Amino acid sequence: xxSVLFILILIASHNLQAQKYFTRTGNIVFSSHAPMEEIxxxxxxxxxxxxxxxxxxxxxxxxxxxxxxxxxxxxHFNENYMESSKMPKATFKGKIENISTLxxxxxxxxxxxxxxKLTIHGVTRxxxxxxxFTVKDKQVSAVSELRVLVxxxxxxxxxxxxxxxxKEVQINIxxxxxxxx
Amino acid sequence: MRHLxxxxxxxxxxxxxxxxxEDLLSLLGASPDETDYTxxxxxxxxxxxxxxxxxxxxxxxxxxxxxxxxLINGGISxxxxxxxxxxxIGVDYGLSDRFMIGFGxxxxxxxxxxxxxxxxFRQSTGKNEIPITASLLASTTIKTTPFQNPDRxxxxxxxxxxxxxxxxxxxxxxxxxxxxSPTLVHRNLVKTRSENNxxxxxxxxxxxxxxxxxxFNVEYVYALPDQLAPGFRNSLSLGFDIETGGxxxxxxxxxxxxxxxxxxxxxxxxxWGDGDIHFGFNISRVFTLKDN
Numbered sequence: 316x317x318s319v320l321f322i323l324i325l326i327a328s329h330n331l332q333a334q335k336y337f338t339r340t341g342n343i344v345f346s347s348h349a350p351m352e353e354i355x356x357x358x359x360x361x362x363x364x365x366x367x368x369x370x371x372x373x374x375x376x377x378x379x380x381x382x383x384x385x386x387x388x389x390x391h392f393n394e395n396y397m398e399s400s401k402m403p404k405a406t407f408k409g410k411i412e413n414i415s416t417l418x419x420x421x422x423x424x425x426x427x428x429x430x431x432k433l434t435i436h437g438v439t440r441x442x443x444x445x446x447x448f449t450v451k452d453k454q455v456s457a458v459s460e461l462r463v464l465v466x467x468x469x470x471x472x473x474x475x476x477x478x479x480x481x482k483e484v485q486i487n488i489x490x491x492x493x494x495x496x
Numbered sequence: 497m498r499h500l501x502x503x504x505x506x507x508x509x510x511x512x513x514x515x516x517x518e519d520l521l522s523l524l525g526a527s528p529d530e531t532d533y534t535x536x537x538x539x540x541x542x543x544x545x546x547x548x549x550x551x552x553x554x555x556x557x558x559x560x561x562x563x564x565x566x567l568i569n570g571g572i573s574x575x576x577x578x579x580x581x582x583x584x585i586g587v588d589y590g591l592s593d594r595f596m597i598g599f600g601x602x603x604x605x606x607x608x609x610x611x612x613x614x615x616x617f618r619q620s621t622g623k624n625e626i627p628i629t630a631s632l633l634a635s636t637t638i639k640t641t642p643f644q645n646p647d648r649x650x651x652x653x654x655x656x657x658x659x660x661x662x663x664x665x666x667x668x669x670x671x672x673x674x675x676x677s678p679t680l681v682h683r684n685l686v687k688t689r690s691e692n693n694x695x696x697x698x699x700x701x702x703x704x705x706x707x708x709x710x711x712f713n714v715e716y717v718y719a720l721p722d723q724l725a726p727g728f729r730n731s732l733s734l735g736f737d738i739e740t741g742g743x744x745x746x747x748x749x750x751x752x753x754x755x756x757x758x759x760x761x762x763x764x765x766x767x768w769g770d771g772d773i774h775f776g777f778n779i780s781r782v783f784t785l786k787d788n
Binding site for chain 2: 335337339362364365366371372373375377379382383384385386387389390391393394395398400401473475476479495
C-alpha cells in the first residue's frame with residue numbers, strides 16, 4: 316500500500332514538474348529602419364514552448380512564413396538573404412533565468428530575463444533579452460524584443476542596397492501560450 | 497521494500513534527467529503539414545525572349561525596356577552592331593499572383609503586342625506535392641508598318657498575329673530550373689506561299705544560378721519539321737541575369753531580332769555560325785502599386 320502511494324506521489328510530482336505552455340501562433344515582426352526604406356515582415360506561425368519548472372524555453376520560426384508588403388522583397392528575403400530553402404527555420408533555445416518569480420496562478424505582469432542560443436541563417440549565437448509575461452484570467456502571454464546585427468548571422472547586404480537595409484534589425488515577439496496537456 | 501523504493505527513485509531521477517535533455521519542441525509533435533510553393537524558379541518573367549513560368553505578383557507593375565543591337569559580324573565600323581538598335585518598351589502588371597497582363601511596343605516592324613498569362617498550377621512540396629508549374633500564355637500582335645502591296649485590298653486582320661503557349665517548368669534545385677514551352681504561332685497573312693500560317697514550335701529554356709544574384713540562361717526555340725520556310729532558323733539565345741534589388745538586368749546574345757513570340761519563333765533569320773548575332777539586354781524595374 317505504501318509503495319502504491321509512493322509511486323502515485325512520484326507520478327503526481329512528475330506531472331507537476333512537466334507543466335508546460337506552448338503556442339503555434341506566435342507573432343514575430345521583423346523590421347528594418349534604413350535611410351532609404353522601411354521594411355517590415357510579419358510571421359504569425361511561430362512555435363514556442365516553455366517549461367514552468369525549469370524555465371527552459373524554445374522557439375522555432377519558419378522563415379518562409381514571414382509576409383512582406385512587397386512580394387518581391389519576400390522573394391529576395393527568402394532567396395538572397397535568408398536562403399530559406401537551405402535553412403528553413405530560425406530557432407531559439409534558452410532559459411528564463413528567474414522563472415521562479417513567475418506565478419502563473421496570480422494575475423499580473425512579470426519581468427523576466429531570457430538568455431540562450433539564437434540560430435538564424437545557420438549561425439548560432441548567444442543572446443540575452445528581457446520579456447514580460449502577463450497572466451490574466453489564467454491566460455498566459457508574453458512579449459519580448461531583440462535587436463540583431465545582420466552581419467552576426469552571416470547575412471550579406473550588397474553595397475548597392477546598404478541604404479535600403481538596416482545593419483541592425485528589430486525583432487518583436489508576442490505569444491499567447493496555452494497549457495500543454 | 498526500501499530497496500524497491502530506492503530503485504524506483506533512481507529510475508525516476510534517471511528519467512527526469514534524460515527528460516531535461518530532450519528537445520522541448522518535439523513534445524509538440526510534427527508541425528501541421530502545409531503546402532510549400534516553390535519560389536523564384538527564374539529571376540524574372542522572361543528567360544530571354546521566351547516567357548518564363550514566373551509571374552509578377554498581384555498589384556506589381558514591371559516596366560521592361562529591352563534592346564537588341566545590330567549584328568556582331570558588322571565589325572568595328574558598326575561597333576559590332578551597337579550603332580543600330582531596336583527597342584521594345586513594355587509594361588507587365590499582375591492582376592493577381594497568378595494572372596498577369598502586359599503590353600508593349602517594338603520599334604522593329606512597328607509592332608504593338610499584348611498578352612495574358614495565367615498560372616494553372618504551381619510546383620509545390622508538403623501537403624500538396626506537384627512536380628511542375630504550368631502556365632498558359634496568349635498574345636496578340638499588331639504590326640503597323642505599311643502593307644507591302646498597298647494596291648490590293650488590305651484588311652486590318654492581316655496585321656494580326658497570335659501566339660498560344662503552354663509553359664511547363666520545374667525548379668530542380670536551387671541552382672537549376674528548366675522549362676518546356678510548346679508554342680503555336682498563327683499569322684493571318686504571310687509574305688509568301690511557302691510560309692505556313694501556323695507554326696508549331698517547342699521552346700526550351702534553362703537557368704543555371706551562378707551565385708545569389710547572377711544566373712546563366714539559355715533558350716532555344718525548336719520549330720517542328722516543315723514549319724518554317726527555307727531561310728528561317730531556330731532561335732538560340734544565351735545570356736546572364738543580374739539582379740540588384742528592384743532591378744533585373746538581362747544581358748544576352750541572340751540570333752533573333754524580334755523580342756515578341758511571332759518574331760523570334762517564326763521569323764528568325766540569323767545564323768550563329770555566320771556571326772549573325774545580336775547583343776541585347778532587357779531591363780526590368782518593378783513598382784509595387786498595391787501592397788500584398
